[in-house]
Amino acid sequence: MPKLLRLLGGATVTAILAFLLLPAGVVTLAAFNSRAILSFPPEVWSWRWFIKAIAYEDFQAGVRNGLIVTAWASSIALAVGAAFAFALDRYEFRLKRTLETILLSPLVVPHFTIGLGFLILAAQLGFARGYSVIVACHVVLVLPFVLRSVYISLRNLDPRLELAAASLGASPGRVLITVTLPLLLPGLVSGWLFAAILSFNEFTASLFVTVQRTQTLPVALYNYVREYADPSMAAISVMYIVATATVLTLANTFLGLAKVLNVEHSR
Amino acid sequence: MSIPAEPALPAPARVTSGTNGSEHAAVELAGVTKRFGKITALDAVSLFVRRGELMTLLGPSGCGKTTLLHLVAGFLIPEGGEIAIEGQRITDVPAYRREIGVMFQNYALFPHMSVARNVGYGLRMRRMARPEMDRRIADALALVKLAGLEDRRPRQLSGGQQQRVALARSLVIRPKVLLLDEPFSALDRNLRASMQVELKEIQRKLGVTTIFVTHDQSEALSLSDRIAVIADGRIRQLDTPHEVYRHPSDRFVASFIGDANVLRARLERIEGAVASVALGAARVTVPMRTLAGSAVGSAVDLFVRPEDLQVAEPDAAAAAHGTVAAQIYQGGHIDLYVDVPEVSSGRVLLRVPSHEAASLRPPGTRIGIALAADVAIAFRAA
Numbered sequence: 347m348p349k350l351l352r353l354l355g356g357a358t359v360t361a362i363l364a365f366l367l368l369p370a371g372v373v374t375l376a377a378f379n380s381r382a383i384l385s386f387p388p389e390v391w392s393w394r395w396f397i398k399a400i401a402y403e404d405f406q407a408g409v410r411n412g413l414i415v416t417a418w419a420s421s422i423a424l425a426v427g428a429a430f431a432f433a434l435d436r437y438e439f440r441l442k443r444t445l446e447t448i449l450l451s452p453l454v455v456p457h458f459t460i461g462l463g464f465l466i467l468a469a470q471l472g473f474a475r476g477y478s479v480i481v482a483c484h485v486v487l488v489l490p491f492v493l494r495s496v497y498i499s500l501r502n503l504d505p506r507l508e509l510a511a512a513s514l515g516a517s518p519g520r521v522l523i524t525v526t527l528p529l530l531l532p533g534l535v536s537g538w539l540f541a542a543i544l545s546f547n548e549f550t551a552s553l554f555v556t557v558q559r560t561q562t563l564p565v566a567l568y569n570y571v572r573e574y575a576d577p578s579m580a581a582i583s584v585m586y587i588v589a590t591a592t593v594l595t596l597a598n599t600f601l602g603l604a605k606v607l608n609v610e611h612s613r
Numbered sequence: 614m615s616i617p618a619e620p621a622l623p624a625p626a627r628v629t630s631g632t633n634g635s636e637h638a639a640v641e642l643a644g645v646t647k648r649f650g651k652i653t654a655l656d657a658v659s660l661f662v663r664r665g666e667l668m669t670l671l672g673p674s675g676c677g678k679t680t681l682l683h684l685v686a687g688f689l690i691p692e693g694g695e696i697a698i699e700g701q702r703i704t705d706v707p708a709y710r711r712e713i714g715v716m717f718q719n720y721a722l723f724p725h726m727s728v729a730r731n732v733g734y735g736l737r738m739r740r741m742a743r744p745e746m747d748r749r750i751a752d753a754l755a756l757v758k759l760a761g762l763e764d765r766r767p768r769q770l771s772g773g774q775q776q777r778v779a780l781a782r783s784l785v786i787r788p789k790v791l792l793l794d795e796p797f798s799a800l801d802r803n804l805r806a807s808m809q810v811e812l813k814e815i816q817r818k819l820g821v822t823t824i825f826v827t828h829d830q831s832e833a834l835s836l837s838d839r840i841a842v843i844a845d846g847r848i849r850q851l852d853t854p855h856e857v858y859r860h861p862s863d864r865f866v867a868s869f870i871g872d873a874n875v876l877r878a879r880l881e882r883i884e885g886a887v888a889s890v891a892l893g894a895a896r897v898t899v900p901m902r903t904l905a906g907s908a909v910g911s912a913v914d915l916f917v918r919p920e921d922l923q924v925a926e927p928d929a930a931a932a933a934h935g936t937v938a939a940q941i942y943q944g945g946h947i948d949l950y951v952d953v954p955e956v957s958s959g960r961v962l963l964r965v966p967s968h969e970a971a972s973l974r975p976p977g978t979r980i981g982i983a984l985a986a987d988v989a990i991a992f993r994a995a
Contacts, residue, residue, distance in 0.1 A: 506721040509688050512708040513715040514735035514786060521709075524734075528725050 370587060377580035395581040405582060407559075408566030412546050414477060415562055419484030420492070420541035426485065427492035427537065435500040449493050460486055461551030468555070475557050483555050487548060488541035495540060499533025539597060543590065638697070639664040639822035640685060640790055645694035647680050654680040656846040657694065662790075663838075664699075667816055667823045671833040672843035673869070678826045681843070682792050685824060687711045698789055709738075714783030714821075718795040720775045722767035728754070728778050729763035735786035753781040756815060773804050780812070784819065791816070791823045797832065809836055830870045834858060842866045858918075863903065864992045867916045872964075874922070876933070876956040878915040878991065880907050890915055890991050892956065895932035895984050899991040912994040919948070919964035923983045924974065931981030935961065937974050942967065949974065953982065 380392035399405055433439075434446055464483040465475075473479055503526065511521045527534075549564035556565050563586075567579055640662040647655040654677045662668050670678040683689045684696060687708030696704045703711055722731050732753055736746045754760050757777035767775055776796060783791060796812070797805045813836055816823050827833055833840050834854040841851045842865075850862040861867035868875075881896070882889040888901050892915055899915070907913060925931040935953030938960055949963040961982065974980060 504719070504721060506717045506719065507723060509686070509708070510715060510717060510721040510782075511723075511734065512688070513686055513711070513713055513792075514782070515709050515712075515738035516734075517707075517709050520738060525723060 370583075373580045373583045374587075376577050377584045379577050379580075382576045395577040396585070398576075399578040399581040399585070402570075402578065404561070404566045404570065405563065405578075408561055408563035411477075411556075411560050412562040412564075415480050415484055416542050416545040418477070418481045419545045420488060420538050422481065423485045423488045423492045423541050424496075424534065424538045427489050428496045428534065430493050431496035431500055434497060449490060457487065457548070457550035458554065461554030464551070465554040475555060475560065477560060480552065480555050480560060480562070483551050484545045484548060487551060488544050491544060492537040492541045495537030496530065496533050499530050503529055535597070539593070543593075638662060639666070639699060640824065641697045642681075642685075643695045643697075645681075645684060645691045645696060647677075647684060647689060647691050653846050655684070655691070658846070658848055659694075660841060660848065660851070662822060662824060664822055665820045666838045667813070667825060667836060669825045669827060669833040669837040669840045670843055671827055671830060671840050671870075674828055676843045677846040678828075678843050679794060682715075682794055682824060682826050685790065686713055686715050686792055712786065712789045714786060714788030714791045716776075716779045716783050716791070716793045716796050718798060720767075720779035722775055722778055722782075724767055726766075727763065728759065728765050728767070728770070731767065731778055732782045732785055734782060739786070749785055753785040756784070757781045772800055773808060776800065776808060780815070784815075784821070788821065791821045793823065793825045795827055796825075797827075798829070812836070834870070842869065844869070860900075861916070861990060864914075864916075864995070867990060867992070872919050872962055873916045874919065874957065874961050875959075876915045876917060876953075876961070877994070878913050878956070880904065880909055880911050880913050880991075883909060888991075890989075892984070893932040893934075894930040897984055897987055897989045899989055903990060903992050907993050913991040914994050915989055915991045917984065917989050919962040920946075921984060921986045921989065922961070922963045923985045924949070924963065924965060925981030925983040927979045927981050929981045929983070931983045932956075933961075933982045935980065935982060937976050937978045937980060939976055940974060951980065951982065 377395055378391045378393070380390035380394060430445075430449055434442065434449070460483060464479055464486075467473075468475055468479045507525055507529070508521050511525045512518075516524060546562075547564060548562070549568065552562050552565050553568065556562060561569065563582075567582060571579055638661045640660070642658055642660040644657045644659055645655055646653065646657050658677075658681065660681075670681055672678045680689065684691055685698075687703070687706060687710075690705060694704075695702055698711065698713070723734065726734070729750055733746055733750045736749060741749070750763075751760070754763065757780050759774060759777050759781065762770070762774065767778065770778065776799075779796075793812075797808060800808060809832065825833075825836065834857075837854055839851060839853055840857050842849045842857060844865050850857055850866045852860075852862075857866060858871055861870065867873055876892060878890045878892040878897075880888055881891045883901060886901050887898050888904060888907075890897050890899050890913060897915065899913075904913060927934065933953045933956045935951040935955075937949055938952050939950040941948040941950070945967060946964050947967050949965060950960040951963060953961045963982065
């Protein structure tokens with residue numbers, strides 16, 4: 347009986363994993379299909395859609411725009427989020443609980459609302475729909491994730507470490523540089539990385555605030571699929587998965603993924 | 614027997630002028646008050662720590678002893694009063710300019726630095742030249758017997774080793790005062806005893822003034838030159854371990870430090886500063902100091918240490934008579950728990966040497982209880 351149960355359990359886990367990986371698997375296989383329709387499984391294998399996707403100008407621009415927006419948005423969000431996290435962790439003030447709740451609970455406001463809001467704002471204020479509007483929009487979208495990441499690291503930081511440093515002669519600035527920041531680094535890096543991946547992926551809000559010239563990769567993909575239905579998009583998806591996996595592997599190798607993702611038991 | 618601390622000079626004046634030129638206090642607090650919201654953690658505390666002394670702040674948790682330590686370290690700023698170190702007023706000097714070594718309960722080692730970098734941290738903050746710094750680090754590690762572990766990370770060390778690193782780190786800056794916050798509570802029993810001895814030796818060798826916070830009264834008794842017993846934000850007694858144990862200033866101190874039996878007795882006669890108290894057929898002399906306001910004939914609570922009670926013949930004219938409830942062998946001595954309804958509602962504890970034939974007093978045996986000393990301490994009946 348227990349053997350049967352174990353077998354059933356194993357089968358269930360396998361089925362769930364297969365279900366989770368199914369879309370990625372299907373897309374990957376479709377990307378290698380030599381025929382010009384999105385079909386599965388491929389009959390003739392080929393790299394041609396990869397070559398086409400890489401050569402396609404809108405996709406190139408999308409990657410470029412996406413990287414610009416992501417770099418700015420996640421860096422600004424990191425600075426702002428870290429400042430808020432410090433304030434929440436270190437100081438007592440009125441409405442602290444309220445602020446904490448607002449800043450730490452993303453997903454209450456839907457992405458399209460945020461996108462629409464920025465679109466209206468930009469129009470009202472006479473802003474051209476350039477990068478600044480997209481970046482501002484993405485900062486709002488990813489801020490809660492950065493804030494949460496830094497906030498958790500700060501909570502886990504033993505205040506006695508900073509007191510010990512002070513007693514040994516470190517001024518507040520040097521405590522920050524020699525003790526606080528190095529110990530927060532995993533939280534800061536994971537927050538930035540999380541924000542970057544979210545921002546690069548973001549579609550709904552970006553659709554509202556981008557124009558042809560500034561469209562990010564997900565928007566470019568959307569515009570493409572409205573007109574064509576060949577496997578280039580599947581090829582892009584595969585490259586996307588590979589790129590993300592590479593970044594995470596590098597982060598794991600050089601920083602320790604466990605540390606970056608704050609899995610490690612602190613202290 | 615001094616409340617408040619030793620030289621009761623007018624508070625702020627003394628600290629700022631540092632008049633007592635021959636011997637500055639290493640640390641002096643005058644009328645220091647600290648509040649957290651509505652709670653008064655320390656209430657006008659004055660304290661005088663002599664140079665080279667190991668003073669313990671002893672009290673139950675929440676009594677304010679750690680707050681006091683943090684005030685001396687500069688982690689907190691008092692609402693009132695003054696603090697001076699070696700005659701210099703430092704009440705509002707920030708922690709990093711105070712030259713004070715602090716060792717925390719969890720050691721607070723920097724997890725991202727090696728042992729050597731942990732120990733050298735304070736020297737780097739002082740921008741010390743490299744050769745001098747290396748020499749000082751090596752000396753400090755040798756002092757705590759950790760030479761050879763320079764490149765380890767704190768997490769690779771045992772609890773005892775981590776504590777040694779923390780001690781070396783706080784001593785290497787040659788602090789004016791060393792502050793220890795419950796340093797032994799995380800260690801197991803055997804290691805704790807050996808670390809206590811070692812700390813005491815190092816402290817004496819370096820002659821560094823040390824303030825030590827603990828809630829463990831036996832630790833305080835064994836390590837301290839003097840003990841400040843703290844409760845509810847006030848110093849209840851500041852004295853040598855012997856004085857605190859033998860001549861507690863009040864009920865709280867008497868019951869917090871060591872084991873004590875509280876026996877119902879009667880005030881029989883007052884002779885100036887002392888009084889005679891009757892406990893059954895026994896008479897014992899107590900100071901009147903702790904009995905102020907009690908009239909002859911009134912009931913008093915006599916505090917007697919377990920080792921000051923003796924077993925007497927059951928039919929002798931003893932202080933009291935009772936029935937043995939339990940007998941616990943402790944190696945060097947035996948703890949006898951005795952029901953003595955005539956003088957105590959609880960059980961009375963006798964501590965007798967184990968070489969006295971114990972087998973003669975199994976539970977249920979009736980015994981007499983005699984006082985081994987003719988001096989004790991009594992308080993007004995609660």
